[in-house]
Amino acid sequence: MSNVLSLQKRVDDGDKLTMVTAYDYSFARIINQTDIDIILVGDSAAMVMHGYDSTLPIDCAQMAVHVAAVRRGAADKFIVGDLPFMACRRSLADSVDAVTKLMQAGAHSVKLEGAGSNTETIAHLVESGVPVMGHLGLTPQSVHALGGYRVQCRSEQAHQQLLDDAHRLEQSGCFSLVLECVPAKLAAQVASQLRIPVIGIGAGNGVDGQVLVMQDLLGMNQSFSPSFVRRYLDAESLFTDAFNRYAADVRSGDFPDDRESFE
Ligand code: KIV
Numbered sequence: 148m149s150n151v152l153s154l155q156k157r158v159d160d161g162d163k164l165t166m167v168t169a170y171d172y173s174f175a176r177i178i179n180q181t182d183i184d185i186i187l188v189g190d191s192a193a194m195v196m197h198g199y200d201s202t203l204p205i206d207c208a209q210m211a212v213h214v215a216a217v218r219r220g221a222a223d224k225f226i227v228g229d230l231p232f233m234a235c236r237r238s239l240a241d242s243v244d245a246v247t248k249l250m251q252a253g254a255h256s257v258k259l260e261g262a263g264s265n266t267e268t269i270a271h272l273v274e275s276g277v278p279v280m281g282h283l284g285l286t287p288q289s290v291h292a293l294g295g296y297r298v299q300c301r302s303e304q305a306h307q308q309l310l311d312d313a314h315r316l317e318q319s320g321c322f323s324l325v326l327e328c329v330p331a332k333l334a335a336q337v338a339s340q341l342r343i344p345v346i347g348i349g350a351g352n353g354v355d356g357q358v359l360v361m362q363d364l365l366g367m368n369q370s371f372s373p374s375f376v377r378r379y380l381d382a383e384s385l386f387t388d389a390f391n392r393y394a395a396d397v398r399s400g401d402f403p404d405d406r407e408s409f410e
Contacts, residue, residue, distance in 0.1 A: 149184050149225040151256070151278045151322040157184075158344040164356025166227075166346055167364060170196045170213045174361060175220025185346075186221055187258065187358060188214045190229040190288070195362040202287045203232045207245045211252035218253025227280050228254030232288045235259055235268050242268045246277055258325065260286040262312035266319040273320030281316035283309055284350065285328035298349070300329045313337045313345075325358060326350040328375070349375035 149157075154164060166185040169175045170192045178186055192213050193205035207230075214228045228249035235242040246257050256278035259265055269279045284299045293299070300309045309329065316324055323344045326334045331351020338345040338354045347354035359376060362368060366378040367386070396402035 148223050154184065154225070154323065154344055155342075158355045164344055164346055166356060166358035168192075168195075168358070168360045168362075169217050169221070170361075172216040172220040175217040175224075178361075179221035179223050184225065184356070185227060185358075186217055186224045187227045188217050188229060188254065189258075189360065190231045191360050192229075193231075195360060195367075201290055203290075205231050207231055207234050207248050211248045214249050214252040214254050225256070226254050227256050227258050228252065229258045230260075235265060239268060239271060242272070243275070246272055250277060256280055256322065258282055260288050262315050266315050269316065269319040269321060278322045279320065280346075281313075281321040281324040282327065283312050283316070283324065283329075284326045284334075287327075296328070298328045298330065300333055306333055309333060310337060310340065313341055317341050317343050326354060349373070 157164060164185065165183050166187050167178060167183050168187045168189040168191055169178055170188060175186060188210065190202040190205050190210065192210070193199045193202045196213070197205065199205075210228060210231050214226065218226055230245055230249070234245035249257055257272070258280040259269060260282040262281070262283065269281070272279050285293065285296065287296070290296060300306050310333075313324060313326075321343060323346060324337075324341065326337060326345055326347050328349040331353055334345070334347050334350035335353025344355040346356040346358050348358045363371065363373070363376040364378065365380045365382040366384075367382045369381070369383045372378075393402065
């Protein structure tokens, strides 16, 4: 299983890291058999598992249930648990409680969106022995402040702010950083200036690794097709076809047959 040291070494050696999201036991079990390095139990669960239109509604207790299910399915993978909306914005004690829930559910590390005053919380968590992954660029928990899901850091000022925040997160002790929806050139600049692994989503190819939401990668929702996603399967069509064939077999009397019945 990967750990923070082996992940860093892989990047130091010039390898690319692979991360994918998962939220349940069955898919975690499959990912556990693959070459994927890291499973992110993302708060994107709110959208792809629970059907909300943003990541805001999911809470720490729900995230802990997803983390525990993934851990049961993927005993051999390094698991990052996403800290949900506001989990680290009340008090340090509340932040510690939230992190404790995810770590005790089976995460090996946590991810926290944004920099700013979060860096004090991050430093405390790191000092307490918790590996923290940062997340900058498009931070979906701030979707309403950002005016929608859109590419970030277009201006010179925002460009500099991202570089400063990335350095601050590294200095606070983050073992890794996710960059979401930022221009590829800027993401590459961040990756070249930081020592820690920078993992991109919609951030081009000049970073140290990539992350995709599992449902996007598998093509489970053909009507959602952001340009930065590459689909490796048309799962929506495959699954629809399987359900329809089952329904047809039941209706025709073909299922179950004698072998699928008890004497
Ligand atoms: O929650 C999530 O899936 C994420 C990824 C998009 C990085 O944070």
